[in-house]
Amino acid sequence: MADAVRKLIERLAPDPVCDDCIADRLELADRQGVGVAASELAGTSQFERRRDACVLCGLTKPTTRRLS
Secondary structure, X not given: OHHHHHXXXXXXXXXXXXXXXXXXXXXOOOHHHHHHHXXXXXXXXXXXXXXXXXXXXXXXXXXXXXXX
């Protein structure tokens, strides 16, 4: 699952995407698992996690994006 999450975030880069939209696009029922995977990515220098407007749903909530 972590690899699929990373690939989706990279495809949408540099736009931020929320956990709910990631789970919906990847058809994953485990939204908490998506959040964990996204948080782990944010622990690297290539990704950032913050409250922002999601590029897919437009809602302001925790999002992850790949830094350019």
